[in-house]
Amino acid sequence: MARYQIIIAYDGTHFQGFQRQGSSRTVQAEVEAALRSLGWQDESILYAGRTDSGVHAMGQVIAFDLDWRHNPQQLLKALNASLPEDVAARSVQVVRNHFHPRYHALARQYLYRLYCEEERDPLRERYMWRVWPEVQAELLHQAANRLLGEHDFAAFGSPLRPGGSTIRRVYRAEWQQTAKKEWTFRITANAFLYRMVRRLVFLQVRVGQQQLSLEQFEAALQIPQPLLPGLAKPNGLYLEWVQYEENDLKSEGLIKTLSVSGEEDCG
Structure with a gap:
C-alpha cells in the first residue's frame, strides 16, 4: 500500500464543482469512480481545494492510498483510460504516507x-x-x-x-x-x-x-x-498549480503545515 499524489486537469463546464455532492456530476465523483475500477476501496480521496461549478483546473492535486502492483506511470495510464474526456491525470508520484494536498500546501x-x-x-x-x-x-x-x-x-x-x-x-x-x-x-x-x-x-x-x-x-x-x-x-x-515543500512529497520527511491552509476553498 502506498500514497500517490496525482495532478489532474479538468474542464469544469459540465461539472457541478469539484466536491462530491449527492447525485450531481462532480470531478471528485468521476475520479473516485475511475479509481474504484482499479481496486481503490477508501471512502474519499484527498484534494488541495474545492472549485465551484464551471471552474476549471490545470493543476488540481489529489492524493489517495492504493495497493498498486505496477509502476506509477502505468497507474497514470490506467487512470486516464477510466476517466471521462473532460478530466485527465497529468502526473503521478509516490509521496510520504501522511502527505495531505490541502494542509501541506505552501501556495x-x-x-x-x-x-x-x-x-x-x-x-x-x-x-x-x-x-x-x-x-x-x-x-x-x-x-x-x-x-x-x-x-x-x-x-x-x-x-x-x-x-x-x-x-x-x-x-x-x-x-x-x-x-x-x-x-x-x-x-x-x-x-x-x-x-x-x-x-x-x-x-x-x-x-x-x-x-x-x-x-x-x-x-x-x-x-x-x-x-x-x-x-x-x-x-x-x-x-493553475499548488506548491509544496520538497520534503512533503518524499516518502519520509518533516511535516510542515500552515494554519490558514486548512480553510482553502478554491476560487
Missing part, C-alpha cells in the same frame, strides 16, 4: 481569463468572461499592485468556518494583455477565501471600467467595508 496560483467585446463570441465565452465597456490597462495594473502583501480580505471572500481568519498573504497579482482586448490575471497566495479570486477579478474590472474608484478598492483592503456586489463568471477561472 496556490489561479489564472483568470477575460476579453472585452460588446457582442458575444461563442468560441471564447466557454473559457473566458466577456466584459464591456473595455477596461483601462493602467487602472487594472494599479488595482492588482494593491493586493500584494498581507491583508484582511473579508470584503473579498468568506472563510469556510464561522469566525475563521480572513487574513491572507498575496505573493503575486498581475494582469497581462495576451491579445487584442484579451487579458489574463494571475494571483498567487498562501491560501484563498471562498470565491475570493472571482470577487477580486470582478472588482478590479469595475475599477478598470471606472465604475469603482481605486481609492475605494484599496480602502476595503485596509478596513473591510461593503463594495459593489458581484462575482466574475466561473468559466474564466483556472486553478
Whole structure:
C-alpha cells in the first residue's frame, strides 16, 4: 500500500464543482469512480481545494492510498483510460504516507481569463468572461499592485468556518494583455477565501471600467467595508498549480503545515 499524489486537469463546464455532492456530476465523483475500477476501496480521496461549478483546473492535486502492483506511470495510464474526456491525470508520484494536498500546501496560483467585446463570441465565452465597456490597462495594473502583501480580505471572500481568519498573504497579482482586448490575471497566495479570486477579478474590472474608484478598492483592503456586489463568471477561472515543500512529497520527511491552509476553498 502506498500514497500517490496525482495532478489532474479538468474542464469544469459540465461539472457541478469539484466536491462530491449527492447525485450531481462532480470531478471528485468521476475520479473516485475511475479509481474504484482499479481496486481503490477508501471512502474519499484527498484534494488541495474545492472549485465551484464551471471552474476549471490545470493543476488540481489529489492524493489517495492504493495497493498498486505496477509502476506509477502505468497507474497514470490506467487512470486516464477510466476517466471521462473532460478530466485527465497529468502526473503521478509516490509521496510520504501522511502527505495531505490541502494542509501541506505552501501556495496556490489561479489564472483568470477575460476579453472585452460588446457582442458575444461563442468560441471564447466557454473559457473566458466577456466584459464591456473595455477596461483601462493602467487602472487594472494599479488595482492588482494593491493586493500584494498581507491583508484582511473579508470584503473579498468568506472563510469556510464561522469566525475563521480572513487574513491572507498575496505573493503575486498581475494582469497581462495576451491579445487584442484579451487579458489574463494571475494571483498567487498562501491560501484563498471562498470565491475570493472571482470577487477580486470582478472588482478590479469595475475599477478598470471606472465604475469603482481605486481609492475605494484599496480602502476595503485596509478596513473591510461593503463594495459593489458581484462575482466574475466561473468559466474564466483556472486553478493553475499548488506548491509544496520538497520534503512533503518524499516518502519520509518533516511535516510542515500552515494554519490558514486548512480553510482553502478554491476560487
